Amino acid sequence: MAETILLEVARFLPERDTEPSYQTFEVPLRGDWMILDALNYIKDQLDGSLGFRWSCRMGICGSCGMMVNGVPKLTCETLLSTFAPGPVRIGPLEHFPVIKDLVIEMEGFLGKLQKVQPWVVRKDDFKPQREFIQTPAQLEAFKQYTLCINCMLCYAACPVFGLDPEFTGPAAIALAERYNLDSRDQGAEGRTDVLSQHDGIWDCTVIGECSQVCPKHVDPSLAIQQYKLTATKEWFKSWLLPWGNK
């Protein structure tokens, strides 16, 4: 057999364990393998009981996010050979409850996502007869935020979310901003209650790691800081012109 590399994989069986431990596996070190390929090798050849999520294998579905040597990564686009000679430590995404081995619970995240209403909200009875025309500049205003795949790597990179699990978090705020900046949307006012509160944008301390780890080069940190600016302007406006919103 060719060269091998050691993988230290987090194991947790909720019926048996009180906390996760690491199990070492020896897998072939192939130049074209991603970390996910190595995990599938373990599942197929060494230990079928290993639990982890994956689907598309091409960085689109956002299922296979894990901690690789302490850094949140999509395992389907992280080359195994870059960690040679190893060992490589694979753990579940940080700050999330662990259901089994590398599988985390995402209920909390999905709840937050729903709260920010990440869809086009209209006040009027909008029944378009033809396509809604947007200028390239209008598209550019929100385009980067549409690339989010909800992989939750930004949450795993955010110590604020680790310390306060109620924090709305980078991806949900970036998606809220994606619709706030969309010229078709009229729901910005409705999102303010969720965003402009302590657990929303004001919890963020601008560490900026969410933007660094994003596999799709979305900049959630920018979305949060820009929304802080918007919320401050709105607050001043409501204070100076209290009749403005009536």
Added chain:
Amino acid sequence: MPQYSQFQPKPYRPRMSAFWYFDRWPYLLFVLREISSFFVAYFAVLVLVQIYALSADPTVYAAFQACMRNPLMIILNAVTLLFMLLHAATWFNLVPRVMAREMTGRQLSDLMVAAPNYFVFFGASVIIALFILRIL
């Protein structure tokens, strides 16, 4: 949240270490950036004390100078200088992120927003240095 039963056991809830900021360099840099505020506050108070000493009679200022020559004060002020530089640089770099993005219809690059801050900072530092070195 789902209800947990015998067949759907409770997940493991990780707790963050009290020393989480030693886990990764960007976290440590963030904490150092926040700590730098203490040094900024200390230096602001020091400058106020210096101005007070200057406005009082010369013996008070001489005492202040003697105090500043203490090796411990020199070490403290050297550390303060490093933290002040970190404070300035980290916040200058954040300026483009908290500025209104739209100006004159097109977006300014991060460099275009951050650069004037550095320019003024270095310009002011050079002028003050020239005064202190009695060149001006």
